[in-house]
Amino acid sequence: MINQEKSQLKFQNSHENLGYLQTNLEKLELELGQLQTQLQQTNKERERLQYELNQTQRELELSNETIAAMETSKFWKLRVLWFKFKTIIKQTIFAFKNKTILNNLLSNFHRISSTATGIELAGSDITIKSVITKKPLVKHSATVDVIICVHNAFVDVKICLESVIRNSRNPYSIILVDDGSQEETRKYLSDFANSQGVTLIRNETAKGYTFAANQGLKVSKANYAILLNSDTIVTPDWLDRIVACGESDPQIGIVGPLSNTASWQSIPEISHEGDWAENKLPEEMSVADMGRLVAEYSNRLYPRIPFLNGFCLAIKRSTIEDIGYFDEDAFGAGYGEENDYCLRAGKAGWQLAIADDAYIYHSQSRSYSNERRKLLCERADKALVAKHGQQIISDGVAICRFDRVLEGIRIRSKFMVIRQQLIDRGKRYWEGKRILIILPITEPGGGGNVIFQEAAAMQKMGVDVQILNFKSNQSSFEISYPDTTIPIVYVEKENQIPELISQYDAVIATLYKSVYWIEPTKVKTTYININNPIYGYYIQDFEPDFFPSDTEEYKIALDSYTHNPNFVKITKTAWNRDIVKQRTGVEPLLIGSSVNLDLFSPRNIQEPSLSKKSLQIAAMIRPSSPRRNAELTMKVLQKIYQLHGDNIEIIIFGCSSNQLQSFNLQHNFPWRNAGIITRPQLAFLLNNIDIFADFSTFQAMGLTAMEAMACGVAVIVPENGGASSFAIAEHNSLIVDTNSQEACLNQLNRLILDEQLRSRLQKQALEDICVYFPEKAAYNTLKFLFHEND
Numbered sequence: 077m078i079n080q081e082k083s084q085l086k087f088q089n090s091h092e093n094l095g096y097l098q099t100n101l102e103k104l105e106l107e108l109g110q111l112q113t114q115l116q117q118t119n120k121e122r123e124r125l126q127y128e129l130n131q132t133q134r135e136l137e138l139s140n141e142t143i144a145a146m147e148t149s150k151f152w153k154l155r156v157l158w159f160k161f162k163t164i165i166k167q168t169i170f171a172f173k174n175k176t177i178l179n180n181l182l183s184n185f186h187r188i189s190s191t192a193t194g195i196e197l198a199g200s201d202i203t204i205k206s207v208i209t210k211k212p213l214v215k216h217s218a219t220v221d222v223i224i225c226v227h228n229a230f231v232d233v234k235i236c237l238e239s240v241i242r243n244s245r246n247p248y249s250i251i252l253v254d255d256g257s258q259e260e261t262r263k264y265l266s267d268f269a270n271s272q273g274v275t276l277i278r279n280e281t282a283k284g285y286t287f288a289a290n291q292g293l294k295v296s297k298a299n300y301a302i303l304l305n306s307d308t309i310v311t312p313d314w315l316d317r318i319v320a321c322g323e324s325d326p327q328i329g330i331v332g333p334l335s336n337t338a339s340w341q342s343i344p345e346i347s348h349e350g351d352w353a354e355n356k357l358p359e360e361m362s363v364a365d366m367g368r369l370v371a372e373y374s375n376r377l378y379p380r381i382p383f384l385n386g387f388c389l390a391i392k393r394s395t396i397e398d399i400g401y402f403d404e405d406a407f408g409a410g411y412g413e414e415n416d417y418c419l420r421a422g423k424a425g426w427q428l429a430i431a432d433d434a435y436i437y438h439s440q441s442r443s444y445s446n447e448r449r450k451l452l453c454e455r456a457d458k459a460l461v462a463k464h465g466q467q468i469i470s471d472g473v474a475i476c477r478f479d480r481v482l483e484g485i486r487i488r489s490k491f492m493v494i495r496q497q498l499i500d501r502g503k504r505y506w507e508g509k510r511i512l513i514i515l516p517i518t519e520p521g522g523g524g525n526v527i528f529q530e531a532a533a534m535q536k537m538g539v540d541v542q543i544l545n546f547k548s549n550q551s552s553f554e555i556s557y558p559d560t561t562i563p564i565v566y567v568e569k570e571n572q573i574p575e576l577i578s579q580y581d582a583v584i585a586t587l588y589k590s591v592y593w594i595e596p597t598k599v600k601t602t603y604i605n606i607n608n609p610i611y612g613y614y615i616q617d618f619e620p621d622f623f624p625s626d627t628e629e630y631k632i633a634l635d636s637y638t639h640n641p642n643f644v645k646i647t648k649t650a651w652n653r654d655i656v657k658q659r660t661g662v663e664p665l666l667i668g669s670s671v672n673l674d675l676f677s678p679r680n681i682q683e684p685s686l687s688k689k690s691l692q693i694a695a696m697i698r699p700s701s702p703r704r705n706a707e708l709t710m711k712v713l714q715k716i717y718q719l720h721g722d723n724i725e726i727i728i729f730g731c732s733s734n735q736l737q738s739f740n741l742q743h744n745f746p747w748r749n750a751g752i753i754t755r756p757q758l759a760f761l762l763n764n765i766d767i768f769a770d771f772s773t774f775q776a777m778g779l780t781a782m783e784a785m786a787c788g789v790a791v792i793v794p795e796n797g798g799a800s801s802f803a804i805a806e807h808n809s810l811i812v813d814t815n816s817q818e819a820c821l822n823q824l825n826r827l828i829l830d831e832q833l834r835s836r837l838q839k840q841a842l843e844d845i846c847v848y849f850p851e852k853a854a855y856n857t858l859k860f861l862f863h864e865n866d
Contacts, residue, residue: 226257
């Protein structure tokens with residue numbers, strides 16, 4: 077009975093559960109039906125929107141067709157021209173008395189008329205400035221107080237003070253702050269002060285550098301107060317150079333020199349194995365020698381950075397009066413006080429500059445142990461962040477680390493010693509030799525530029541090098557090379573050249589024709605003490621390819637390589653050497669590529685006529701030289717502008733706008749034409765651009781690309797030719813097959829779109845190109861002509 081009741085109870089429960097499940101199922105079916113209805117409504121709405129979108133697209137296409145038809149119609153052009161002309165008429169009514177304004181208005185009307193009729197002069201001419209050449213150093217007239225804080229380290233202090241007395245020029249005074257030094261140092265400072273008549277402040281108990289520096293600054297009344305560490309060695313003319321930097325710009329408030337170990341001011345390296353680099357001097361080189369070398373190879377660029385190392389700070393009196401002294405409360409324990417002072421000066425509107433022609437050796441402080449120094453640095457860093465915030469510090473460090481001008485200075489300093497060694501060796505072997513280089517050119521070009529930069533290097537080696545040109549070329553030639561230090565010899569005709577040759581130890585032909593002008597059989601021998609000159613042929617290109625193969629000029633150019641087997645034949649690149657050997661059997665000697673690193677270097681200069689909101693792209697356009705590929709280059713530039721519009725600005729140079737018009741190269745896009753420019757102008761221009769594109773069919777070397785790389789510009793060079801002597805694809809440049817317009821466009825577009833690629837190539841180019849200094853090629857030339865005689 078009990079089991080039956082249990083069974084009935086289970087049945088009832090199961091029945092109730094089944095009813096519950098059926099109810100839920102009915103609810104789910106109802107909800108599913110509702111969802112299906114909503115889905116159908118959504119699909120209908122989607123179909124309606126798609127229909128409306130298609131209609132809108134068709135209407136837009138029809139509108140575009142209508143607009144295009146209107147814009148190409150004569151009526152529309154005349155209508156646009158009329159409204160523009162009405163504006164000019166109104167302006168003319170008010171300006172007819174002013175001839176200059178009227179002429180400008182007529183010029184604008186001509187441009188508008190040309191646009192309306194489809195003959196658009198889309199470009200405009202710009203005038204490029206020249207880089208400023210380094211002027212002779214002058215003696216400073218501003219008063220200077222050299223403040224040296226001392227805490228023991230007797231040997232370093234003695235060396236420092238002796239260097240200051242030996243290498244400083246009046247007017248200057250010395251203020252010594254003896255911050256609790258022990259007996260040996262205390263007595264030396266006392267005796268030094270008495271014998272030299274300098275101001276001495278003595279703290280019986282050490283207060284720390286920040287307090288000691290402020291003591292000296294408060295005593296100082298001079299135009300410049302220079303805080304100089306006691307573990308430094310100054311070099312000749314250091315005061316003149318530091319003051320010259322400060323006086324170059326009234327906004328400069330603090331100046332610091334270059335050094336071997338001074339954080340961001342160190343040369344050539346700033347770091348080594350995770351720490352600041354020490355940069356030991358080369359063997360057999362004194363501190364004074366290094367100072368003279370830095371001064372010789374400096375361009376006095378005076379780069380601006382947010383932080384200067386405290387080992388040598390030259391502070392203007394007006395800056396001290398503006399922002400006061402070091403912060404003793406936050407940085408009284410030492411370290412960090414100079415960084416705080418630099419940030420305060422920057423916030424107050426003062427600029428901080430490096431006198432990049434001044435070098436001071438820094439032995440690193442021995443007043444603190446390494447452990448003590450690390451603790452002080454960590455404490456100072458925390459105080460600096462607490463006072464100024466991390467962002468301004470991080471931004472300042474990034475500028476110091478990656479500043480383009482300062483990076484160029486560091487990289488070039490790596491090669492100063494090698495360049496000077498080649499100069500000294502060249503003097504030992506060939507000083508007094510006389511060389512005549514035949515260079516019959518009118519306008520600046522790669523070949524002439526190379527000759528001038530290597531001739532200047534020979535001059536440094538004591539060689540009397542001269543250049544010969546024709547009087548008919550003199551006017552334009554001297555415009556092209558206005559500041560050359562190379563003597564120029566002018567003759568009327570080539571038959572006068574043999575009369576001059578015997579006065580020289582070597583005569584070098586450059587143009588293929590000039591080989592025949594200096595034949596030994598034509599040289600007159602009527603002079604007393606006649607030299608028997610060496611004859612050279614500087615092969616800068618394969619010139620037969622400049623002419624059709626069935627012409628007489630082609631044959632003359634081809635025969636120039638074999639005309640006289642006794643000529644010393646030299647060339648720049650392996651490509652040129654190999655093509656001459658392949659086509660003639662003659663193998664020229666390789667002297668190597670070269671670029672003027674002193675003229676073409678990163679500089680803080682701006683061309684006002686160029687927009688800084690756009691990416692700047694430059695290209696050489698020389699339609700008179702077919703291999704320059706002027707037509708293709710202009711087409712690529714036009715297409716790249718169509719892609720990027722006003723996000724880029726295009727600058728061309730190498731010919732006048734009249735030449736562009738005569739060769740029908742005025743494509744419909746806005747270009748700026750710098751025209752035919754000198755080398756200092758080119759250096760100025762290259763410092764204002766981001767990309768240089770050379771789409772020549774080939775380049776025997778590619779000097780302009782080298783010059784652009786030396787200024788920190790990303791470059792594109794042709795695959796065919798000798799650019800591979802310095803250009804490495806995807807490493808420091810882009811290399812392109814210039815037979816393909818599409819390939820040229822794609823590579824240029826890559827550089828525009830990919831900022832990371834562009835920046836990487838710019839940085840690597842700046843570093844790689846510095847091995848091609850002119851002294852190397854000049855030395856090789858002299859070696860092949862005269863040999864090395866030990």
